[in-house]
Amino acid sequence: MKLNRKATNGLIAGFLAIIVMTAGFFAYQQKASADTITPGFATAHVALRIAIPTARSINFRVVFNSTNGSKRYYFKERVFNFETPGLNSVEWYIRKIPEGTFSVEVTADSTTLSPSPTDVSLAIDKVTDTAKFELNLGMPEVPEPEISSEATDTADVTDTTTVDTSGDLYGPEDTATPDPEPYTSTSVVVPPVPQLPTN
Numbered sequence: 365m366k367l368n369r370k371a372t373n374g375l376i377a378g379f380l381a382i383i384v385m386t387a388g389f390f391a392y393q394q395k396a397s398a399d400t401i402t403p404g405f406a407t408a409h410v411a412l413r414i415a416i417p418t419a420r421s422i423n424f425r426v427v428f429n430s431t432n433g434s435k436r437y438y439f440k441e442r443v444f445n446f447e448t449p450g451l452n453s454v455e456w457y458i459r460k461i462p463e464g465t466f467s468v469e470v471t472a473d474s475t476t477l478s479p480s481p482t483d484v485s486l487a488i489d490k491v492t493d494t495a496k497f498e499l500n501l502g503m504p505e506v507p508e509p510e511i512s513s514e515a516t517d518t519a520d521v522t523d524t525t526t527v528d529t530s531g532d533l534y535g536p537e538d539t540a541t542p543d544p545e546p547y548t549s550t551s552v553v554v555p556p557v558p559q560l561p562t563n
Contacts (some may be wrong), residue, residue, distance in 0.1 A: 405460045406486035409493045410470065412477070414446060417502040421445045422445040423473055426458060428466040431483060438466075449504040463488045470497045 402408050410426055421443055428438040440458045469481040477497040484494045 390404075401489055402459045402489060403489060406463050406488055407491045408458045408461055408468070408484065408486060410456040410468075411493070411496045412444075412452075412456060412470070413496055413498045414444075414452045414454065414472075415498075415500045415503055416446055416449055416452065417504050418446045418449050422499075424456075425471050426432060426480070427458075427469045428461055429481070431465045431467055438462075451503075457491065461486055468494050472499050475499065480521050 408426075409427070411422070414422065416422075423441065423443045425439060425441045430436050434525045438461050442456070444454055463486055465483060465485045467481040468484050470477040471480070477499045479495055480497065482495045484492060486492050
């Protein structure tokens, strides 16, 4: 009987925990939707993939041209600050666009991003993904690897080593001592005899 009561209490506690977590999830989703969706209008999700060599600010402009023959268009401009060189991602939500099919074009400082233009159908009270627009301004330079000092020292020693042929065998040069005769196969090498001082 005890096992059944414990099992029942565990099931009830688990069920209540699931209900609380589900309610929290839906509350979060409603808040997120309220932040990105304006009732009665469509929301466009523009994904930007920007590669930059150094940190900088870029002015982006998105234009929604109607494809039904109407001359009306909608646009949004915004400056994004990129502090990290390399590849950066931006998830941009543009609200208050009427329902319909549009040709979307994204530019950055008068440079058109790829793939522009692209056709998108926007629906009321929904977030619609447009495309992943890319801009490659270059990647940061990778520094060349430094040569280790040990390898440099070894190379220097090898390159500057010379053979000493000054004849240290006979001591420092002395003008009073004649140079020994050159060695030949028939001659014998005899070290010089020091001279005694004379009074």
